[in-house]
Amino acid sequence: MKFEIKRDRLLDGLNDVMKAVSSKTTIPILTGIKFDLTTAGLYITGSDSDITIQTFIKAEENGEQVINIFENGTIVVQARMFNEIIRKLPTNAVEIEVNGQNRTHIRSGKSEFHLIGLDASDYPLLPDIQDDHQFSIPADLLKSTIRETVFAVSTSESRPVLTGVHWQVKSGELECLATDSHRLARRKVTLQQLPEEEFKVVIPGKSLIELNKVIADSSQPVHIMMTQQQVLFKTEGILFYSRLLEGNYPDTSRLIPSDYNTTITLDGKALLQAIDRASLLAREERNNIVQLTSLGGNIIEISSSSPEVGQVEEEIQATSIEGEEMKISFSAKYMMDALKAFGGHDIKIQFTGAMRPFILNSVHDKAILQLIVPVRTY
Amino acid sequence: MKFEIKRDRLLDGLNDVMKAVSSKTTIPILTGIKFDLTTAGLYITGSDSDITIQTFIKAEENGEQVINIFENGTIVVQARMFNEIIRKLPTNAVEIEVNGQNRTHIRSGKSEFHLIGLDASDYPLLPDIQDDHQFSIPADLLKSTIRETVFAVSTSESRPVLTGVHWQVKSGELECLATDSHRLARRKVTLQQLPEEEFKVVIPGKSLIELNKVIADSSQPVHIMMTQQQVLFKTEGILFYSRLLEGNYPDTSRLIPSDYNTTITLDGKALLQAIDRASLLAREERNNIVQLTSLGGNIIEISSSSPEVGQVEEEIQATSIEGEEMKISFSAKYMMDALKAFGGHDIKIQFTGAMRPFILNSVHDKAILQLIVPVRTY
Incomplete structure (x- = not known):
């Protein structure tokens, strides 16, 4: 040579x-x-x-x-x-x-x-991939879909299948979903030319994070091919293979509440920054918990306290608060991760009760859903 | 408040x-x-x-x-x-x-x-500093003087005094010197208005590194005050105190050879880059050793080898090689540290023999001296 x-x-x-x-x-x-x-x-x-x-x-x-x-x-x-x-x-x-x-x-x-x-x-040979379940997705849509879900995978190896993101093609949609059982991130993508038969795979979160570093930002298509054990992402000049995770991904559909008692609409970026500040004190404790309280006049308060260090509170003007008063505690980290998935747009948070999971959506569409399980603080 | x-x-x-x-x-x-x-x-x-x-x-x-x-x-x-x-x-x-x-x-x-x-x-009170030995030095000259010497301090606590830089005012000059006993860096600065009486102190290397981060690049004077236990660096808006190291700093004057058998003059930057490349392989071994060999026609060769990985060699055209042929081995790291102190100017390297310390100077002046103890490789 x-x-x-x-x-x-x-x-x-x-x-x-x-x-x-x-x-x-x-x-x-x-x-x-x-x-x-x-x-x-x-x-x-x-x-x-x-x-x-x-x-x-x-x-x-x-x-x-x-x-x-x-x-x-x-x-x-x-x-x-x-x-x-x-x-x-x-x-x-x-x-x-x-x-x-x-x-x-x-x-x-x-x-x-x-x-x-x-x-x-x-040197090992490349995995053998047939074009069984083949479809394509624009690179920038693929990258944002990964970014909006992959952070919610489990980092614990106690249930290995939860360290991956569940990709499912069904009813003409691609649904990507990740959960570590404390929070859940779901992104639906409507694609042309999806494979006709339904299929589902679990792609390791680590693979998707590396994939996002390798794929350039562009609207060029990424061709995706799936087999039972492997997935191949193919772009101009690059082949990216990942093994798939084995095991059945849990049915998460019953986790997502269907009726709500309180709905808050507000600026996602303002909420993100307030929680970021409150988490400075929350982080000192092991659990990193902040509290959200609805006050009168469409105002919510974000607060946190640490016996050793002090307290913080901050008021945010919401666009609207509908339904019952709400006081709920949750992980600052999970909330910030979820809010970042919406890229600073106006969001809607729907609560069923202080002890029940709550969900976040964009006010514009339902493509992204983020779910967080609250924390009992009393 | x-x-x-x-x-x-x-x-x-x-x-x-x-x-x-x-x-x-x-x-x-x-x-x-x-x-x-x-x-x-x-x-x-x-x-x-x-x-x-x-x-x-x-x-x-x-x-x-x-x-x-x-x-x-x-x-x-x-x-x-x-x-x-x-x-x-x-x-x-x-x-x-x-x-x-x-x-x-x-x-x-x-x-x-x-x-x-x-x-x-x-909260502890500020150290009490009398204006015993006071002088001033422009901020950018102070910063370069520190940069050209502090890297050579010892990182081992076995002789604590060697973890500092020796500052000595003598014969109208400030001399800053550091050594870890394998290499030595010395910088002389001629200053106006030095204190009349001679004095010497040892300033912890760690303090000088932090001082360099705090002082802004400018030609503004930094006022320096010394006592037996403390030094104070004073600029517009900032007071920087450091404790001094106790113990007698060794006499290093006899370490520096006075006559030489081989003198090589060359582009310091070209040598630095060649040694950087050679050290990629040298690093694989524990000692990080590269070899310098004088060839005919004012050419020197930098080489290194690692039994597991391979070899590298590179020729550099020197400006001149005077005296005996030379083949010498040394730490790539020490040589790169020393060369960086000259900021890419033409330098002169003077050798007394393959087993004797060698020194580096700028071809322009003798303000900076770097000394390296070679390594026996046979």
Whole structure:
């Protein structure tokens, strides 16, 4: 294998692939990244066995020669070391050559590195994905859908299936839902050309967080393919594979209340900032609890106290308060996470009682639903 | 105590003082900061007992009213909490009021915090500094002098005096010197109006690093006052106190060789970058060693190898190589630290032999000297 490549273009590709490489892997070859040089261009693959990312750098892009190929071939090199070397090379022209015993030479300016590579035939193959359940979604819609749900996955391994986001295609809609049993985030997306048969999968939250870092903000479609064990997200130049979580995702439909005693409509951003301030004191206690109280004249009060440090209270002018008076305590963190999903728009909070889960919606549409279980404080 | 203050001006003051506050202190009141409100303005003090920083915010600055004072007074409040609260307040107008039992009220917009304060009379007094050995130095010269020496202090507590920088006034010069016994950094500064009598002190490296964060880049003078136990750095609006280290600083004058067998003159920046690259492989080994070899034609080679990972070599064109051929091994980290002190100018490296300390100077002047003890590699 021998080729010349522009350093900045190689770094872009490495940057994506490195997100799949973990230094904590128990499979030694996965500390490496695989290069496959073909006549068309260079494939770079990284994996931690849960996530696999492959990028492709075309030899020629828009009439510009990005890679000069002298001899095709494959190699695996230590990922972190290779990435740091490329980052620090003195010139933008890089020559990479592999000869006997996987010796890998990197040349740039007057600098020359000789690395001990590994045999690419020992590197795991890409997951085999049939186009069973295939559909596509614009990149920016996919990214916001992930952002609005993934924070609510469980971080505890006691019920592994809750560490993932439940994706379900049903009645012409994609529904993404996450819950850690203290709060729940749900996002519905209406898509054209969804697969006809219903299906549901659970995608690890960690995979979706990494996916969001790899996908560029754009309206370009991301093609999604599902099998029983794997999901593949495919964009221009990038393949992102994730394993799926096994086990049945719990039925959450009965968690969501259907009738309400109090409805508060207000500016989500003002509420977020007030809770952020109140949580400064709430954080000192272990539970991080703030209290919301409806007062007269469409005013609500956010308050918190810590016996050691002091108290805080703040009034917010709501747009409207309908129904019974309300006094309820909840986790400041869960509330802030939920409010951030609405991006600062006006929101509607619906309560059934101080001990019952309450829900948040945008006043504009019902695409996003956030549910929070309150905390008993007396 | 009761006053109104502009939030951004208060935050600036807090930002400086917080650098002295440690969460690891064993003296509970030092987790707090002290406020002294006088008719002239607000003094804010923070301390970890090694370093004490006091800032002063004038009530009126350039004809603008920064503080509206209703009632003078003093209070100590929990530093980290107070700072975070001020940072997150909803408006730029802040009212602070202390009433019975040190209850401290912070009001801004519709937000109101009530903190449990501490009695300011329990807060340690500022160190008592006489103007014994007083001189001044422009802020930017002070900052570069610190930067060029402080990195060489010892991080080991086995000889505590080596964790400080030795400052000595002698023959009309200020000499600042640090060594961890593997390398040495020395900076000489010629100053007008130095104290007439000679004196020497050892200032903790940690204090000088914090001082450099507090002093603004400018050519304004910093007034320096020394006693046996304390040093005070005084600028417009800021007092920075540090305790001094006890014990005799070793005589280092005999460490510095006086005659040399090989002198290499070259671009310090090119050498720094080559060593940075070579150290990528050197770092994999515990010792982080790179090798410098003089070749013919004014070329030097920087190289390094790691049995597990591979090798690297790079040639650099020197301006001149005088004297004997040289092959020497040293710590990449020490060499990079030393080269950074010269800010990328052309430098001169003088060697006495592969086993003897070597020194670096700027080709322009001798104000900075860096010395490195080589490593035996065979």
